[in-house]
Amino acid sequence: MSRNGGKGLKMNSNSVVEEAVTGTINVVGSRTGSQPQVRFVAPGKGRFFDLFLALFVALLLMSNIAATKLIGLELPGVPGTGGSFFSLVFDGGAVMFPFTYILGDVLSEVYGFRGARRAVLAGFAVSILASILFYLVAIAPPGPGDVNHQAFQAIFGFVPRVVAASLAGYVVGQLLNALVLVKMKGRTGERFLWGRMIASTLVGELVDTVLFCTVAFAGVISGADFWNYVVTGYIYKCGLEIVMSPLSIQVIRLVKHGECSYLPVSDAVPVMSGSVEISDS
Known part of the structure; x- marks a missing residue:
């Protein structure tokens, strides 16, 4: 009362x-x-929240920069035919970006929706500031002997569009991820952690991947290559979550044990x- x-x-x-x-x-x-x-950590009482927040923001920033590079891999075909069996198209951000969802699960599970939302908004505040800085540097006149000016413009001039794509996809996807996990926890308590993590990731990553790919690369790649990019990214991100889930669960358990304020x-x-x-x- x-x-x-x-x-x-x-x-x-x-x-x-x-x-x-x-x-x-x-x-x-x-x-x-x-x-x-x-159980959740009481607002403002988390010992490790700032650490996870810093990792979350750092991974997001690195992913946004790396996403300006498209990578294509040709999988080998039948030996002796000389052809490729299947090609994969993904961006460089796919290497680190899925880990933001793993961290998002940790934040949602331990610190609740409010903690996860705070991390998402902090990450995008930093991303927008970084995008503005890169843009201003890219359009600044080059100094004498600057042979890398055009290369810098080609790479970092694309970052604002990637950040816009992240704003469209990642904010919605991460908030859905957190909301689904928290709602499921409200029904299951401490049980079925693995199921909460996977279900929330499947929902969040689907929205995130479709929106991000559409905004970031519409007109850059099209047709079969575009859907290859979308499907490959979605399967890869969800697959990594499943593969990493045993480690994620152990991390969550350690954090819960270490947080004195993780209480009913x-x-x-x-x-x-x-x-x-x-x-x-």
Whole structure:
């Protein structure tokens, strides 16, 4: 029970209040009845949150720059025929970008939707600033003897479009990833972590990949090569999440163990919703 003007607001014993996209309410669970216990680190109490935030932003920035390079791989065909069996098209950002979703799962699982959203917005603030800086440097007049001016323009002049593609795809994809994971956790508690991670990634990466590829490379590649790029990127990112999931689960367990404030939400710092404090106690 909590107080607002001398009156208490008691939560329904079977209710689970999930944080909305606006972030005004965090996930609140009850331990009574059959409702699973829900745990998150209380807002502002995470020991490792800043570390994961820094890694998240760094990976995003590196991925946006590396995405300006398209890579094509020819898989070998039948021996003796001299032809290729299948070609793969992907961008350089695919090497590091999927790890942002793995970090996104860690942030969502341990710190809730609010923590994941904070990381997403911080990452894009840095990406936009970096894009503006690269653009201004690229259009600046070259100095005497600068033989790399055109190469610099060709590479970093493309970054603003990649950042715009990220804004269209990555923000939506990451927020969907976090929202699906948090909603599933509200129903399952600490159980089925692997299922939450995979399901949220499948949803988030699908939206992210389609939007990013369309905005970043529409008109640059087309036809079969474009769909090759989309399908290859989606399968690769989701496949990497599945392959890395055992390690991700171990990292999440270690972080949960190391976070002293990873508590049932009813025992954590009360969550504020407007002027009303909501808790089970």
